[in-house]
Amino acid sequence: MEFLGKHILSVDQFDRNATEQVFAVAEEMQVYAERKRITRVLEGAILSNMFFEPSTRTRVSFGSAFNLLGGEVRETTEVKDSSLAKGESLYDTARVLSGYSDIIVMRHPEEGSVSEFSEASRVPVINGGDGANEHPSQALLDLYTMKKELGTKEKGLDGLRIALIGDLKNGRAVHSLCKLLSHYQRITFNLIAPQELELSDEIETALIAKGHTIKKHVRLEEGIKDVEIIYVTRTQEERFASQEDADRYKGLFRLNQSIYTEHCAPNTVIMHPLPRDSRKDAQELDIDMNENPNLAIFRQADNGVVIRMALFALVLGVVEEVHNHSQPVTWFSSRL
Ligand code: CP
Numbered sequence: 001m002e003f004l005g006k007h008i009l010s011v012d013q014f015d016r017n018a019t020e021q022v023f024a025v026a027e028e029m030q031v032y033a034e035r036k037r038i039t040r041v042l043e044g045a046i047l048s049n050m051f052f053e054p055s056t057r058t059r060v061s062f063g064s065a066f067n068l069l070g071g072e073v074r075e076t077t078e079v080k081d082s083s084l085a086k087g088e089s090l091y092d093t094a095r096v097l098s099g100y101s102d103i104i105v106m107r108h109p110e111e112g113s114v115s116e117f118s119e120a121s122r123v124p125v126i127n128g129g130d131g132a133n134e135h136p137s138q139a140l141l142d143l144y145t146m147k148k149e150l151g152t153k154e155k156g157l158d159g160l161r162i163a164l165i166g167d168l169k170n171g172r173a174v175h176s177l178c179k180l181l182s183h184y185q186r187i188t189f190n191l192i193a194p195q196e197l198e199l200s201d202e203i204e205t206a207l208i209a210k211g212h213t214i215k216k217h218v219r220l221e222e223g224i225k226d227v228e229i230i231y232v233t234r235t236q237e238e239r240f241a242s243q244e245d246a247d248r249y250k251g252l253f254r255l256n257q258s259i260y261t262e263h264c265a266p267n268t269v270i271m272h273p274l275p276r277d278s279r280k281d282a283q284e285l286d287i288d289m290n291e292n293p294n295l296a297i298f299r300q301a302d303n304g305v306v307i308r309m310a311l312f313a314l315v316l317g318v319v320e321e322v323h324n325h326s327q328p329v330t331w332f333s334s335r336l
Contacts (some may be wrong), residue, residue: 139176
């Protein structure tokens with residue numbers, strides 16, 4: 001895959017080689033993410049970080065990633081704080097913002113909106129999540145996390161057995177992850193979802209066509225046995241017609257320490273794209289698991305920074321230059 005100057009809109013753009021290329025660059029970025037060195041390779045470059053839907057991780061980690069490469073970040077955080085609220089089109093917004101920036105990251109509630117925006121942009125656009133459709137950088141960081149977590153157990157991604165739990169219909173992170181995992185060999189997907197929130201037939205059919213195995217479960221305890229990774233998701237309540245509708249599915253599957261101890265194989269890795277819903281009526285991933293060393297959710301979130309640094313470096317063509325612009329840190333860092 002050619003990254004230079006390209007939009008990153010969908011994981012459909014990535015094959016296994018391109019995915020591994022991102023991972024290799026992410027490894028190179030670790031030293032900067034851990035504040036062991038700094039680099040100014042993108043000094044003078046500007047990122048427009050346009051988030052027209054709520055976000056904590058994706059927005060801040062894309063911004064931090066750009067800052068860690070030496071670039072500047074400009075942000076809009078809601079439709080109501082931008083001129084989209086005055087009826088400006090995505091086309092005009094893209095034409096204008098791409099005159100102010102060297103690269104744009106965008107999140108928007110409508111499927112296909114980031115792609116539409118990119119067609120009018122004069123600079124590369126990265127999809128930070130478009131409705132229930134896709135979240136490509138999340139899938140890359142998820143897969144990178146799986147590779148690293150399994151690597152500590154001397155296992156690889158081929159032959160992986162994974163349980164996907166929750167709102168598999170509306171979860172864009174799950175959609176992108178399934179597509180990316182499909183490039184590996186012999187994956188077994190244990191799908192645990194209410195019937196109305198199952199993974200789409202389109203994605204299921206594509207996985208089966210590539211030789212992967214799909215097993216459907218209605219009981220959490222059955223689906224989490226005999227897997228190496230459990231990937232929990234929250235009910236995507238913002239995609240439902242009403243709160244009442246979403247509330248019907250909240251709290252249906254709750255993973256906690258006692259269920260984990262009783263039903264999971266030792267050292268099963270627990271992941272979640274976050275945010276987890278810790279309100280009483282949801283709690284799909286109980287906080288009583290916080291001290292479980294196999295809970296990878298915060299390592300997963302940390303990995304978002306290096307993956308997003310890698311995407312910027314590849315798209316802006318500075319991979320070979322990063323270390324040439326590096327220097328020691330000058331401040332005391334207590335980061336572990
Ligand atoms: N995982 C994820 O997309 O988190 P945010 O919504 O906080 O960006």
